[in-house]
Amino acid sequence: METLTVKQKVFNSPVTKIVLALLVFMAVVIIGQQIASKLLGLTSLDKDYRNLLKGLFVSAAAVISYILFFKKYEKRKITEFATKGMVKNLIIGAIIGFVLQSLTILVIYLNGSYSVVAINPISFILIPFALMFTVAIIEEILVRGIIFRIIEEKLGSYWALIISSLLFGVLHLWNPNSTILSSLCITTAGFLFGAAFISSRSLWLPIxxxxxxxxxxSGIYGAITSGNEKTNSLLTAKIQGLELITGGxxxxxxxxQATLFCFITTAILLFLSHKKSRIIKPFWK
Incomplete structure (x- = not known):
């Protein structure tokens, strides 16, 4: 039986793998943003279209760098970004995300805290579309593709889910206007995205x-996302009322209600994962 050297053990350890992957991935994203900004700045395109193209460019660079890095590092086929089942996962995921957020807004509306001020041109969704598409890909690769997946190999699905989701929540503590409740909801959303990955074994679904x-x-209902400034949106809305319901x-x-909806969906996905035998046990079991 082949014995691994100390150097090989260190190189193949989960910690080393996570650190190297994060460094390479973030370097690609940062450099990709700079290159895209410089190139698109030379064109006469409208700012909104430049942002859309920049988002698509950086997103593509993020996915390609992930595939190439782990294909070389782990010497395997990168099934979590497989094209087979991609469209299905993207459609199902988009429906889940839309329904969950719509239900959240519906509760605010029924509470008398949401009202539409104006309906804007469809072009208003370009900036939030590009921004949210890029954010989703980058965050899911970082937290689910790198941190969750590598931890899961050793500690199993549930420990990886707990660690990565808590980290996801903690990272959002630095967002403007963050609260204990908002951190709890973001952590629950982390569980939801992780459960989506376990259920599908594809990053396309959580993305x-x-x-x-x-x-x-932010792009449709005109609300603030994660404490950041409002972007252009299809609907200009007025949201005011009890912070527990509106999110402040x-x-x-x-x-x-957002926390509750995420929790219920997470429970359903984990139940389905058990039925499909997709839960990975920790190495000691």
């Missing part, structure tokens, strides 16, 4: 849910 959740919130300055995803 689609994540994108649709954010885009529906953090946005609807910081509300109690």
């Amino acid at each position: 689609a849910i994540h994108f649709a959740w954010n885009f529906t919130q 300055e953090f946005g609807p995803e910081g509300s109690i």
Whole structure:
């Protein structure tokens, strides 16, 4: 039996793999943004279209760098970004994200805290579309594709789910207007995205849910997303009322009903994962 050297053990350890992957991936994203900005700045395209193309370019660079890095590092086929089943996962994920956010807004509306001020041209969705598409791909590759997946190999699905989701919540603590409730909801959303990956064994599903959740919130219903400034949106809306229901300055995803909807969907996905035998046990079991 071949004995691994100390150097090989260190190189193949989960910690080393995560650190190297994060460094390479973030370098590609940052450099990709700079290159795209410089090239598109030379064109006469409208700012909205430049942002859309920049988002698509950076997203493509992110996916390609992930595939190439782990194909070389782990010497395997990158099934989590397989084209087979991609369209199905993207459609299902988009539906889940849209429905969850729509239900969240519906509760705010029924509480008398949401009203439409104006309906804007369809072109208003370009900026939030490009932004949320890029954010979803980058965050899902970082948290689910790298951190969750590598931890899961050793500690199993549930420990990986707990660690990555708590980290996801903690990272959003630095967002403007963050609260304990908003952090709880973001952590629950982390469980949802992780459960989506376990259920499908594809990153396309959590990416689609994540994108649709954010885009529906800010690009369609005109709400704040994760405490950031409002973007252009299809609907200009007025949201005011009890912070527990509206999410306050953090946005609807910081509300109690958003947390509840994410929790229920997570439970359903984990139940389906058990039925499909897709839960990975920790190495000691």
